[in-house]
Amino acid sequence: MNHAVVLAGGSGTRFWPESRTSRSKQFLDLTGGGPMIRETLDRLHPVVPPERLWIVAGRKDAPHLSPAALGIPKGNILLEPEGKNTAPAVALAAAVISAADPGAVILATPADHAIADVRAFHAVIRKGLSLARETGRFVTLGIPPTHPSTGYGYIERGVPFPGKVTGAYQVARFAEKPDLATARKFLRSGRFDWNSGLFLFRTDAFAESLARHLPEVEAAIREAVRGGTKGFARRLAEAYRRMPSISIDYGILEKEKGILVLPARIGWNDLGTWRSLHEFLGEEGGNVTFGDVILTDCRNTLVRTDKGLVAVLGMEDTVVVRCGNAVLVCPRSRSEDVKGMVAEVRKRFPSLA
């Protein structure tokens, strides 16, 4: 059957001061539609029923993960004892799911991305699930790029993949985040899509691939899961201690042969920074506000406050965020660098990081 695994292990420090050590990005309401993780789950309902929706998250985030509020069974929340990047997270979910449903096909998705065209999203993941089921191959979702972004990885399309399910391509190669000149070249070529981080696979094919490329992860997870629920948390903690920290892209996808890519025009945005949130919600040149905000003579600003008034006068291309006991002000173009600033906050005001 079809399952979906929501990977909720990230931290998203670039959304400080709304994101904090104790409140990761996926638990923020960035777009006004509720916490990102719930939006992500709700968006999947029409394709995957709640009892087959799974979350992999860090133990520290347990307080934010109410099964009732998220609308999924308690047992579908898998808590990692520590963060080891995405390969162990996907491996854990795949092992747990295939133990109960050996023929499972899984959509793995980040918990904190935005998708504007939900109908198109449903159509493309239905296609992807069929494709993965029929071929046993990994299927990635590629986003046709709209500008030469240097913030995303790219996937180069090879030849069209023949078969009943149309529109898929062989992956020619994965490319890391490029510099601007390379990104421009990619865009001009028409052969590159952004790597969305969403991908689909059949659990049997995944297990085989995991054993080949990351045998130590495969063995550790297999042992932890094999023993059943009694003592599971302890065994899992032991398994995680032994495993490398490695991403699914680097650990498996970039090494695997025969991977497919489905171009997906779904209004996708990774909401990586305040700037991308502004781009997702606003029009070029427009202002986006949340909470009690007064703007006078402003252009292209993102202004948010959870409490109290924020008044902005005569500013352009600026981000102003007040949350709790902290305020951030920066140019939109410096949104990436908020991460580095949080390191400074952590040093000087640890309780506010």
Add this chain to the structure above:
Amino acid sequence: MNHAVVLAGGSGTRFWPESRTSRSKQFLDLTGGGPMIRETLDRLHPVVPPERLWIVAGRKDAPHLSPAALGIPKGNILLEPEGKNTAPAVALAAAVISAADPGAVILATPADHAIADVRAFHAVIRKGLSLARETGRFVTLGIPPTHPSTGYGYIERGVPFPGKVTGAYQVARFAEKPDLATARKFLRSGRFDWNSGLFLFRTDAFAESLARHLPEVEAAIREAVRGGTKGFARRLAEAYRRMPSISIDYGILEKEKGILVLPARIGWNDLGTWRSLHEFLGEEGGNVTFGDVILTDCRNTLVRTDKGLVAVLGMEDTVVVRCGNAVLVCPRSRSEDVKGMVAEVRKRFPSLA
């Protein structure tokens, strides 16, 4: 004897969100040296003893006026029933003081200006007090301009005034806030000083001048003061109701003949806006901060917070102020327009204005 009257009737909405309807600029600690009004009083001590320091303020500001904290006798705080600009305020103080000390000479000074060179300030007001006592003339302090400001009134120096006290000039004329071209002409001519708002006079000369130029103010104040302390507040309220709202500059100084100006190189700044506060405290291009602030790659910013952290990244020429339940962000160059924005705050969030 020598007296000083501190005029504390202003509101200073341009310092929102630190200034509020309920907390005027002169009660803020803008420079880090304590409330401006106390700094103003303390600065006068070496020349005028506390028992001869007076305050004229609005009745609404009484909660901020603790005689103990200000270090002056309770009776030296004169509360106006309503604001009628500076002419009635000075007239009230002059009448009360001269009733007790008919030969008094008075320095009138705003409560909310900054003076960097206090020794030079003491020297020039000693000179001014002598000059006013000996000549019976109004003596204004003129500030040699450092740039073609369009935010100040100007005083044109005429011929040097002869006599024992050297360095004074006849006033040729008072000029209103000029446009930039005129301000540049003023600066080039070398004959113009900024009007500091500080001036000195002998009470007998003042009474005579007041009767000539503003007879209705003179009569109203005289009647209110003549009846003694019993029922004074009620009589004063009645007097204020009848009086026009008029400044001492427009009502008297600009009409009076024979006024003198003493150029005063005292590091004066009227602290009219956040920008002028930045100019007073910082170096060109430097940042000025108060409270828990983190700056990264910033230049020429003024960042203040009374509570909680304000983190500013990659900003230039920007003012960020958090106070209580409000945050302001604006370019330094728009500091004047904060006043207009407060009107909007008053409409939409009256409790925060």
